[in-house]
Amino acid sequence: MFGTSGIRGRVGDEVTAELALSVGRAVASEGHDRVVVGRDVRESGSMLVDAIGAGLRECGADVVTVGVESTPTIARAIAHLDADAGVVVTASHNPAEDNGIKLWTPSGKAFGPEKRKAIERRVREDDFELAAWDGVGDRTGRDGVRDHHADALRKAVSLERSPSVVVDVGNGAGGITAAVLDDLGCRVRTLNGQRDGSFPGRPSEPTEETLETLSTLVAGTDAELGIAHDGDADRMVAVDETGTFVPKDALLALFARAAAGEGDRVAAPVDTSLAVDDALAAVGASLTRTRVGDVYVAERTTESDVVFGGEPSGAWIWPEETRCPDGPLAACKLVELVAGRGALAALVAEIEGYPIRRTSIEVEDKRAVMAEVSERVSERYDDIDTLDGVRVGTEAGWFLLRASGTQPLIRVTAEARSASDADELFETARTMVSETVGTDA
Numbered sequence: 403m404f405g406t407s408g409i410r411g412r413v414g415d416e417v418t419a420e421l422a423l424s425v426g427r428a429v430a431s432e433g434h435d436r437v438v439v440g441r442d443v444r445e446s447g448s449m450l451v452d453a454i455g456a457g458l459r460e461c462g463a464d465v466v467t468v469g470v471e472s473t474p475t476i477a478r479a480i481a482h483l484d485a486d487a488g489v490v491v492t493a494s495h496n497p498a499e500d501n502g503i504k505l506w507t508p509s510g511k512a513f514g515p516e517k518r519k520a521i522e523r524r525v526r527e528d529d530f531e532l533a534a535w536d537g538v539g540d541r542t543g544r545d546g547v548r549d550h551h552a553d554a555l556r557k558a559v560s561l562e563r564s565p566s567v568v569v570d571v572g573n574g575a576g577g578i579t580a581a582v583l584d585d586l587g588c589r590v591r592t593l594n595g596q597r598d599g600s601f602p603g604r605p606s607e608p609t610e611e612t613l614e615t616l617s618t619l620v621a622g623t624d625a626e627l628g629i630a631h632d633g634d635a636d637r638m639v640a641v642d643e644t645g646t647f648v649p650k651d652a653l654l655a656l657f658a659r660a661a662a663g664e665g666d667r668v669a670a671p672v673d674t675s676l677a678v679d680d681a682l683a684a685v686g687a688s689l690t691r692t693r694v695g696d697v698y699v700a701e702r703t704t705e706s707d708v709v710f711g712g713e714p715s716g717a718w719i720w721p722e723e724t725r726c727p728d729g730p731l732a733a734c735k736l737v738e739l740v741a742g743r744g745a746l747a748a749l750v751a752e753i754e755g756y757p758i759r760r761t762s763i764e765v766e767d768k769r770a771v772m773a774e775v776s777e778r779v780s781e782r783y784d785d786i787d788t789l790d791g792v793r794v795g796t797e798a799g800w801f802l803l804r805a806s807g808t809q810p811l812i813r814v815t816a817e818a819r820s821a822s823d824a825d826e827l828f829e830t831a832r833t834m835v836s837e838t839v840g841t842d843a
Contacts, residue, residue, distance in 0.1 A: 403522045403526075404518045409504070410496055411501075413501045417501050417503070419449055419452075421503075424457060424525045425454060425525060426457020426459075426463075426489070427460060427532075428525050429489065431461050431529070436464045436485040437463050437488065438479050439455055439467050439491075440470070440479070442470065442490075442491070442574060443470055443598065444498065444501050447470075454503070458489075462533035463539045464542070465539060465541045466544050471548055472578060472635035473504070473726065474728035474729065474730060476488055479544075480508045489503060490634070492504060494632055494633060494634050497605065498600045514697060552582050558731060559586070561587065561742075565741050566623070567589070567626065567628070567629060568627075568629070569591070570593040570631070572606060572632060573601050576631035576635030576729055577597075579629060579733045610647035613628075616645075617641050621645030622645075625643065626643045627642060627740055628640060631730075632729070636717060636727040644747055648746065651758075654674065654718075655677050656681075656739065657736075658678055658687070659684070666687040667688050667689070667709070668687060668690070668710045668711065668712070670699065670711065671698070671790070672791065672802055673694060674691065676817055676819065677756055681753055681754075690708065692789070694804070695807070699717070700721075703719055757820070759815070759828035760813070760814065761814050762813050763832070763836065763839070771835065772792070772804075775834055776803075790804055798820070802831075803835060
């Protein structure tokens with residue numbers, strides 16, 4: 403039921419009001435007495451919020467609704483409103499026909515594996531603790547959570563000057579970014595600022611391919627950078643002053659290097675580039691690798707010497723602020739870097755880039771394939787990490803074989819400090835999978 407980032411799927415198929423009702427019942431039955439509920443801009447979210455709220459109240463929990471807001475705004479509101487859990491109805495960067503449900507703790511961290519298993523078991527077994535007629539929970543609405551988030555963002559940065567910025571909201575819930583940057587004195591232009599859950603301006607996921615308009619506008623104006631969010635603004639990516647898309651590994655390295663110092667650690671997934679290791683080594687810090695998924699990165703940031711966490715997907719976590727990936731916070735932090743350290747293109751050029759190769763191979767039974775591939779790898783290599791899939795380190799670089807969390811696919815990734823070594827590692831890894839499944843993939 404849960405993937406690496408909550409529940410997601412096609413509305414009316416995988417995601418229904420019936421499922422939302424059951425999730426609400428399960429959250430309350432697990433002992434959460436006061437729950438914040440909000441959603442992104444998708445119209446189906448209104449129906450799902452109603453169903454979740456009904457399930458929560460039916461099992462005795464009080465519901466605090468906060469309307470349409472970014473995911474980090476809602477996650478931050480949990481502690482602010484003295485709640486003990488939060489539910490965000492969002493499919494994040496997925497297409498308009500999808501929706502989903504993500505569960506949050508007061509720290510801003512998503513429910514971890516054990517909490518998710520408990521919810522999933524109750525839904526599967528229809529095991530709910532329904533309240534008596536006089537024990538049904540209350541429902542109240544609260545305004546002001548965006549102001550609370552905005553105030554925290556303004557306090558989190560200090561700008562030496564006020565750059566010109568273009569913010570592509572992507573028709574989603576991340577308009578808070580433009581508002582806060584304007585408050586900080588920046589010259590702000592917006593793209594796709596109208597909230598619309600059909601995402602008419604561009605697809606919800608911000609990528610180099612979908613941000614052509616942003617790149618063109620930044621390159622053709624005096625803007626010093628462009629910012630883009632997905633539908634619920636938990637992600638943030640950027641283009642530099644020339645309109646060039648900033649590689650996500652480079653963005654991770656920039657944030658990590660700025661946050662960390664001697665002896666500090668930064669959390670990032672097993673598929674993170676060697677460029678991040680090198681950037682951290684230059685300041686006396688190091689990388690600690692996690693499973694893929696922002697919940698695993700957030701969990702690692704609970705360790706005292708982990709000062710930052712990030713995923714190349716565009717999810718960035720400053721644990722002293724919140725353990726929820728906060729796209730608006732990341733935008734403010736990036737503007738602060740540009741204001742204090744100079745042009746974004748020059749900053750990116752300081753990060754060494756290495757050739758990386760990726761593909762996905764379709765399989766019928768990904769668990770069985772991974773079990774056999776793991777055995778093959780262990781017979782051949784010594785430097786093996788099985789935290790999430792099988793990651794092999796060599797003198798030249800590394801490769802990773804990992805089962806997709808949501809599809810019948812094996813992900814193959816390889817990186818090295820030279821193109822020829824990357825090609826060789828990639829071919830070795832790809833061949834191991836294709837030989838296991840008996841194809842010419």
